[in-house]
Amino acid sequence: MKPEYAAWIEANCPGTQAGLCHSKSVAMQKAFPELILCRGYYSSPVDGSPGHWWLKTPEGEIVDPTVRQFVMGTAGSYEEYNREIHGELPIGKCMNCGSEVFESANPPSSCMCSEACAVSFDAYLRSEA
DSSP: OOHHHHHHHHHHOOSOOTTOHHHHHHHHHHHOTTSEEEEEEEEBTTTBOOEEEEEEOTTOOEEOTTGGGSTTGGGSEEEEOOHHHHOOOEEEEOTTTOOEEETTSSSTTSSSSSHHHHHHHHHHHHHHO
């Protein structure tokens, strides 16, 4: 890894940075526009295969500003998201039931996993008013 990348990570990503992989990767890409933002999965025998964001150089070298969140650290492997292999990615959690929300959910681009959850949540809000 280039020394300037390591220095940026050291200065901007103290500690584990768990849950901040997207925002820290985007911030690092702004500082180093040559880096490519990647979304996919980090895998290791200890950490499992959680969804993750990281960067790579044009030559394909992984630059992960939040790798410290994983027990296996740099010993883990990275797999970029491929819709044909992995299917649809979740875009968030349902505000009503906590299930994953997908772009194809009804209503689309909502914070609800289904029309039924949207109706249920609306009824709950109206009862609290």
